[in-house]
Amino acid sequence: MTDASMDSAPVKGRLTTVDARTRKRNAAEKRFKAYGLVAILIGLFFLVVLAVSILRSGLPAFTQAEVQVEFTLTQEEFDAAESQMLKTRAYEDLFIAALQGQLEERGLEVAFDPAAIERLLGKTGGTIREFFLENPDRIGTPVTFDLAASSRVDGYFKGRVTRDTVVDSRFLMVSDLDLVDALADAGIITSSFNWNFITGSDSGVDNPGGAGIGVSVIGSFFMMLVVLALSLPIGVAASIYLEEFAPQNWFTDLIEVNISNLAAVPSIVFGILGLAVFIQFMHLPQSAPLVGGLVLTLMTLPTIIISTRASLKSVPPSIREAALGVGASKMQTVFHHVLPLAAPGILTGTIIGLAQALGETAPLLLIGMVGFIARAYPEGVVSGFIDPNSAMPAQIYTWAARADAGFYEKAWGGIIILLIFLLTMNIIAIILRRRFERRW
Amino acid sequence: MYDAPHYTTQETAVTDVKIKAKDVQVYYGENHAIKDVSVEIENNTVTAFIGPSGCGKSTFLRCINRMNDTIDICRVEGDILIDGDDIYDKRVDPVQLRAKVGMVFQKPNPFPKSIYDNVAYGPKIHGMARNKAELDDIVERALRRGAIWDEVKDRLQAPGTGLSGGQQQRLCIARAVATEPEVLLMDEPCSALDPIATAQVEELIDELRQNYAVVIVTHSMQQAARVSQKTAFFHLGYLVEYDDTSKIFTNPEDSRTESYITGRIG
Ligand SMILES: Nc1ncnc2c1ncn2[C@@H]1O[C@H](COP(=O)(O)OP(=O)(O)O)[C@@H](O)[C@H]1O
Ligand SMILES: [Mg+2]
Numbered sequence: 001m002t003d004a005s006m007d008s009a010p011v012k013g014r015l016t017t018v019d020a021r022t023r024k025r026n027a028a029e030k031r032f033k034a035y036g037l038v039a040i041l042i043g044l045f046f047l048v049v050l051a052v053s054i055l056r057s058g059l060p061a062f063t064q065a066e067v068q069v070e071f072t073l074t075q076e077e078f079d080a081a082e083s084q085m086l087k088t089r090a091y092e093d094l095f096i097a098a099l100q101g102q103l104e105e106r107g108l109e110v111a112f113d114p115a116a117i118e119r120l121l122g123k124t125g126g127t128i129r130e131f132f133l134e135n136p137d138r139i140g141t142p143v144t145f146d147l148a149a150s151s152r153v154d155g156y157f158k159g160r161v162t163r164d165t166v167v168d169s170r171f172l173m174v175s176d177l178d179l180v181d182a183l184a185d186a187g188i189i190t191s192s193f194n195w196n197f198i199t200g201s202d203s204g205v206d207n208p209g210g211a212g213i214g215v216s217v218i219g220s221f222f223m224m225l226v227v228l229a230l231s232l233p234i235g236v237a238a239s240i241y242l243e244e245f246a247p248q249n250w251f252t253d254l255i256e257v258n259i260s261n262l263a264a265v266p267s268i269v270f271g272i273l274g275l276a277v278f279i280q281f282m283h284l285p286q287s288a289p290l291v292g293g294l295v296l297t298l299m300t301l302p303t304i305i306i307s308t309r310a311s312l313k314s315v316p317p318s319i320r321e322a323a324l325g326v327g328a329s330k331m332q333t334v335f336h337h338v339l340p341l342a343a344p345g346i347l348t349g350t351i352i353g354l355a356q357a358l359g360e361t362a363p364l365l366l367i368g369m370v371g372f373i374a375r376a377y378p379e380g381v382v383s384g385f386i387d388p389n390s391a392m393p394a395q396i397y398t399w400a401a402r403a404d405a406g407f408y409e410k411a412w413g414g415i416i417i418l419l420i421f422l423l424t425m426n427i428i429a430i431i432l433r434r435r436f437e438r439r440w
Numbered sequence: 441m442y443d444a445p446h447y448t449t450q451e452t453a454v455t456d457v458k459i460k461a462k463d464v465q466v467y468y469g470e471n472h473a474i475k476d477v478s479v480e481i482e483n484n485t486v487t488a489f490i491g492p493s494g495c496g497k498s499t500f501l502r503c504i505n506r507m508n509d510t511i512d513i514c515r516v517e518g519d520i521l522i523d524g525d526d527i528y529d530k531r532v533d534p535v536q537l538r539a540k541v542g543m544v545f546q547k548p549n550p551f552p553k554s555i556y557d558n559v560a561y562g563p564k565i566h567g568m569a570r571n572k573a574e575l576d577d578i579v580e581r582a583l584r585r586g587a588i589w590d591e592v593k594d595r596l597q598a599p600g601t602g603l604s605g606g607q608q609q610r611l612c613i614a615r616a617v618a619t620e621p622e623v624l625l626m627d628e629p630c631s632a633l634d635p636i637a638t639a640q641v642e643e644l645i646d647e648l649r650q651n652y653a654v655v656i657v658t659h660s661m662q663q664a665a666r667v668s669q670k671t672a673f674f675h676l677g678y679l680v681e682y683d684d685t686s687k688i689f690t691n692p693e694d695s696r697t698e699s700y701i702t703g704r705i706g
Contacts, residue, residue, distance in 0.1 A: 248512055318549035322612070324510060326562035326619055327539030336561070337551060 061413025208406025226293020271363030307349025586614025606637020
């Protein structure tokens with residue numbers, strides 16, 4: 001209303017009219033918000049792409065095509081097989097006969113080639129013989145065997161291998177797929193959850209179906225124990241000393257600069273240091289989680305020290321003054337007042353440092369924790385620390401380097417497991433921080 | 441005059457001097473912050489330190505409980521005696537000293553703990569209570585001295601940081617008196633408080649005089665006039681004038697004091 005009457009005169013102090021400067025400022029603010037939003041959306045997009053591709057490639061590792069065969073071995077058959085020269089061969093023949101019987105029972109007619117069974121299921125005779133030697137009381141009763149199908153057959157089930165891509169080889173013939181289809185129709189081959197992948201150990205290069213990550217999870221676990229037990233007390237003690245007690249002089253400045261630099265040193269350098277010091281000089285066992293833990297401790301220490309010092313610094317000086325003012329000693333001040341207030345930050349830093357260490361591969365390559373090592377569970381705690389083992393990321397690296405596409409799938413599956421561990425640790429960090437913060 | 445290089449306990453008893461400072465110099469690195477300060481602070485008296493900001497009031501106050509020891513670059517020379525004992529003597533443990541010389545800070549700084557734990561902390565670390573009942577007793581006594589008992593007695597387990605600013609400051613005073621100090625140092629204890637809380641704290645300071653030698657730094661001349669019996673005027677690191685409060689405010693000897701009082705410097 002008043003606009004018309006006062007149009008040309010520069011209106012000063014009218015709150016209802018926005019001047020050019022303000023308009024420009026508001027526009028800049030809007031633009032900045034838009035940039036931020038776009039940045040976040042781009043980030044989210046990549047996150048989604050990453051998550052989808054990991055899940056798509058990795059989830060098949062959690063299922064496995066299995067052949068379920070009910071099989072009864074009579075005492076006579078057992079004695080006859082044991083008296084032969086090629087014992088496992090005899091068992092295999094018996095097994096194939098049983099399988100054929102089951103197929104005929106269901107009225108399915110397929111060309112049945114014993115060699116095809118071997119391509120589908122590997123050497124079944126050995127498994128069966130072992131079972132009956134260990135459980136002689138089961139002879140004469142029906143036993144159900146769950147036998148893992150070979151990598152190609154498994155891939156056929158998951159769509160990785162198709163009739164078009166299959167090339168006749170000693171691993172799989174195109175004609176075998178008819179048999180596979182028939183067995184699937186009969187419900188003899190089924191796809192089921194692959195527990196062995198989570199609890200099992202690494203397998204030979206020609207058996208991706210049997211590979212599991214369980215043993216290397218244990219390796220990672222013992223390594224993390226070493227890292228936690230060493231880097232937390234050492235890191236926190238060093239930080240407290242540097243932050244609260246050390247005099248300010250060139251020497252402490254030097255230490256400070258070095259710690260910041262250490263945090264930026266590539267992990268492979270720590271690996272080669274570990275190889276030289278712990279294995280070649282101190283003669284600690286190769287490929288042992290103990291050594292891996294020591295190397296990762298070196299790597300984690302700077303992270304923990306930096307975050308601990310930052311959280312000690314963030315405790316207001318008035319709290320220190322208050323404690324000193326009532327006659328607390330320096331140590332009492334630190335341990336009764338400063339440290340509890342800094343604890344959430346210290347814990348967060350520690351867990352983030354541990355998570356970093358958990359995902360670290362490069363140093364482990366140099367101390368030999370890689371490649372067909374995670375084959376058996378350690379027997380007890382000591383063996384857990386010093387027996388050769390692998391770790392999750394190193395195991396993933398090993399699988400990814402193998403030729404068979406089945407291992408490639410396992411590598412992605414391993415990544416999913418590793419990410420689950422990392423996410424869990426980060427969630428624990430968040431929960432701990434919340435819990436502690438609520439106390440004050 | 442006779443030669444008396446040392447002040448005997450007998451002498452302090454006669455004049456009732458609690459704190460005696462002689463030729464105190466304080467340096468922060470190269471910065472000479474306190475120059476040739478000599479002063480005698482009496483027992484059962486409120487002594488006010490006034491002066492323009494940056495003149496060294498806090499620095500000198502912090503010499504009395506050796507709080508300056510915690511600053512790396514700070515160096516103190518000269519003698520400060522409490523009851524005739526040199527507190528900068530090698531044998532004196534600053535931690536023990538600080539239990540005897542309580543301090544209240546400019547900004548209320550309760551520990552982020554319960555009201556009870558705030559007060560109980562000092563007595564606990566000095567082993568002043570043998571059991572929970574004794575500790576309860578000490579806490580109650582301190583809170584009563586801090587004139588805050590009635591307000592908090594029903595919520596001793598509530599966090600001290602949840603109190604209002606004035607209550608927090610009185611809690612800090614209670615915390616300081618809980619260790620049974622003989623001297624109470626206060627560095628601008630009311631500067632973060634509103635007028636009503638200030639009045640409450642001032643009233644409390646007057647009561648505290650019964651039991652302690654109270655030294656208070658203040659930037660408010662009215663406050664110095666209201667609560668203190670003795671006033672020391674600092675300027676550029678020098679103690680310019682030290683006398684009865686009434687004299688300082690009505691008839692100062694030094695022209696600088698007069699200028700400050702009348703608002704011409706500062
Ligand atoms: N922690 C410190 N480090 C270095 N210089 C300081 C420190 N505290 C005070 N000073 C210096 O000492 C002088 C006196 O300061 P202060 O005692 O705080 O004055 P006031 O309390 O009278 O305002 C000032 O020049 C100040 O810069
Ligand atoms: Mg001050």
